[in-house]
Amino acid sequence: MSGPNDQYDPKQVSALSEESLAATVADALGAFAAASDSASLKAARLAHTGDRSPIALANREIGALPPAARKDAGRRMGAARGQINAALAARAEEIEAAELEEALTREAIDVTLPVALAPQGAIHPITGLMDLMGDVFVAMGWEIAEGPEVEAEWMNFDALNLHPDHPARAETDTLFVEPASAHRVLRTHTSPVQIRALLNRELPVYVVCPGKVFRSDEFDATHVPAFHQIEGLVVDKGITLAHLKGTLDHLAQAMFGDVTTRFRPNYFPFTEPSAEMDLECFVCHGASVGNPDAPCRTCRSEGWIEWGGCGVVNPRVLRAAGVDADVYSGFAFGMGIERTLMFRNNAEDMRDMVEGDVRFSRSLKGESR
Incomplete structure (x- = not known):
């Protein structure tokens, strides 16, 4: 300056x-x-x-x-x-x-385009399929019945004509709830719900019983310790094996479309006579039977796939529930939800159904609602 x-x-x-x-x-x-x-x-x-x-x-x-x-x-x-x-x-x-x-x-953005603001979930395919199968029976006028997953041993076995020495009651198959003196088990099937329906409802009875069941099974591609079944029970006057066949054929067509079925004789303590219901193989349609040049992995070249068990209700089961077996008769059936899901979608590994991956749930056709 x-x-x-x-x-x-x-x-x-x-x-x-x-x-x-x-x-x-x-x-x-x-x-x-x-x-x-x-x-x-x-x-x-x-x-x-x-x-x-x-x-x-x-x-x-x-x-x-x-x-x-x-x-x-x-x-x-x-x-x-x-x-x-x-x-x-x-x-x-x-x-x-x-x-x-x-x-x-x-940085212009076209705000008129659709945008996913959050990842979209999906109903689990097991839940969706149980609802779908239940809808088939509700449409025929049946009711859906439910029961507890921790069940009294009497309901799970004795009322169904499974004697105390039956192999299914061993700890190798059944999960018992401590203490043993309580005689309670994790239900091994939804059949106890059928017994409860007979005890609590007025005759005639038309019920279908979907739900989770438990077995002491390995965890692999075809077995899981906790899985799902759907069972049905009809007790009315004049019921025959033909009513059972017509009911299961209708269910099979609702689940698989135009499919051929058959009854194969079998034994169950709670039904007599009893049968296994088979479905014609969806892949080979029987063409692999006796044809070593074209084997079928789905049915193992037998032409048929086992779906579930069924039969006419054993009179001993009716009497255990307080039903007059001289007046009333009935039929019962049961099949696995996971097995049905695998058939409908050609799924090979049951473990995929319990992993919780939403992409698996979205990928299955017709199981979401």
């Missing part, structure tokens, strides 16, 4: 002259106008308003003026700085608006 100038010398403060200030303002306005983005405008701002800018250096020279001249010089300096700051603010606003417009154009 120049020293005091009591004898005011215009040459010593030429930067404060009107011409110099006008030139400084013009240079600043030109630099601001030439700036095309925020970065270049920042450089122009530092060059023309910073501590080492011409206008800042000129402002320091005011102290070199005699007192009489400082007021006039200060007025000119204030006007010049005002012009520069106004031009800077205006240009900054223009560049900010232009950059915002460019960003909006570059």
Whole structure:
């Protein structure tokens, strides 16, 4: 800064002259106008308003003026700085608006397009299939019955004509609930629900019983310790094996379309006579039987696939539930939900059904509601 100038010398403060200030303002306005983005405008701002800018250096020279001249010089300096700051603010606003417009154009989103705001779940295929099978029977006028999963041993075995020494009552097959003196088990089938229906409902009884059951099984591709069954029970006057065959044929067609079925004799303690219901193989339709050149993995070249057990209700079961077996007769059946699901979708590994992967649930046809 120049020293005091009591004898005011215009040459010593030429930067404060009107011409110099006008030139400084013009240079600043030109630099601001030439700036095309925020970065270049920042450089122009530092060059023309910073501590080492011409206008800042000129402002320091005011102290070199005699007192009489400082007021006039200060007025000119204030006007010049005002012009520069106004031009800077205006240009900054223009560049900010232009950059915002460019960003909006570059990042534009078509808000009319559908968008998934959150991952979509799916009903588990086991649940969906149980509902679907239940709907088949509700449409025929049946009722859906439910019962506890921890069941009395008498309900699970004795009432169903399974004597105390039956292999199914061993710990190798059945999961008992401690203490053993309580005689409670995790139900091994939904048949106890049928007994409860006979005990609690007025005859005739037409019920279907879907639910979870438990067995002491290995966890592999075809077995899991906790799985699902659907069982049906009819007790009425004049019920025959023909009613059973017609009911199961209707269920098979609802589940698999135009499919051929057959009854194969078998034995169950709670039905007499008893049968296994088989479905014609969906893959080979029996063509692999006796044909080693075209084996079928699905039915193992047998032509048929086992679906479930059925039969006429044993009179001992009716009497255990207080039903007059001389007046009433009935039929019962049961099949696995997982097995039905595998047949409908050509699934090979039952473990996929318990992994909890939503992609598996979405991939199965007709099981979601």
